Amino acid sequence: GQQLNQSPQSMFIQEGEDVSMNCTSSSIFNTWLWYKQDPGEGPVLLIALYKAGELTSNGRLTAQFGITRKDSFLNISASIPSDVGIYFCSGNTPLVFGKGTRLSVIA
Amino acid sequence: DAGVIQSPRHEVTEMGQEVTLRCKPISGHNSLFWYRQTMMRGLELLIYFNNNVPIDDSGMPEDRFSAKMPNASFSTLKIQPSEPRDSAVYFCASSPWTANTEAFFGQGTRLTVV
Numbered sequence: 001g002q003q004l005n006q007s008p009q010s011m012f013i014q015e016g017e018d019v020s021m022n023c024t025s026s027s028i029f030n031t032w033l034w035y036k037q038d039p040g041e042g043p044v045l046l047i048a049l050y051k052a053g054e055l056t057s058n059g060r061l062t063a064q065f066g067i068t069r070k071d072s073f074l075n076i077s078a079s080i081p082s083d084v085g086i087y088f089c090s091g092n093t094p095l096v097f098g099k100g101t102r103l104s105v106i107a
Numbered sequence: 108d109a110g111v112i113q114s115p116r117h118e119v120t121e122m123g124q125e126v127t128l129r130c131k132p133i134s135g136h137n138s139l140f141w142y143r144q145t146m147m148r149g150l151e152l153l154i155y156f157n158n159n160v161p162i163d164d165s166g167m168p169e170d171r172f173s174a175k176m177p178n179a180s181f182s183t184l185k186i187q188p189s190e191p192r193d194s195a196v197y198f199c200a201s202s203p204w205t206a207n208t209e210a211f212f213g214q215g216t217r218l219t220v221v
Binding site: 033041045 | 111149
């Protein structure tokens with residue numbers, strides 16, 4: 001089946017730093033979605049990408065749909081404590097998910 | 108809109124007991140998904156429905172698991188008999204349609220089988 005590899009698995013950063021995480025797939029994806037999960041909650045959609053090469057921003061978040069359609073990245077600029085959580089990449093139909101990147105922000 | 112509603116939020120049960128998890132999708136959404144989340148395996152798709160019809164149940168781990176969607180506003184995931192290895196967080200999600208679109212998740216049910 002389709003597999004998604006996310007990296008890094010975890011990150012510890014200082015408040016104010018920029019963050020970059022990425023996701024690669026073993027097959028072509030038609031959509032890339034980035035979700036964030038807070039403790040005790042379900043994943044919440046951050047950014048949706050529908051076209052190869054698409055670059056989309058949502059506040060301090062920026063994500064891109066790779067040209068090969070097999071990868072995507074998510075950047076967070078000027079991190080703040082509430083950015084803490086697990087970030088998942090996902091895509092296609094029905095949605096398959098990577099194992100997540102666990103982000104910790106040190107104030 | 109209230110979003111996807113799952114119940115119960117927490118369930119503790121003894122091995123061998125039947126467990127039923129419930130989900131109310133967002134009104135007007137045509138697709139409903141059940142996921143299981145564990146540390147080891149991450150978010151796994153168990154089954155999904157389109158217009159109340161099960162489309163793919165290949166992710167259901169064993170015959171002990173079953174899911175139904177009797178109408179557009181309600182779905183259940185049943186485990187009978189439950190085992191300790193079923194302990195996980197179970198999420199229900201819904202989306203407006205099946206193809207290439209985002210899913211909206213409920214808050215999940217944390218199941219502990221002792």
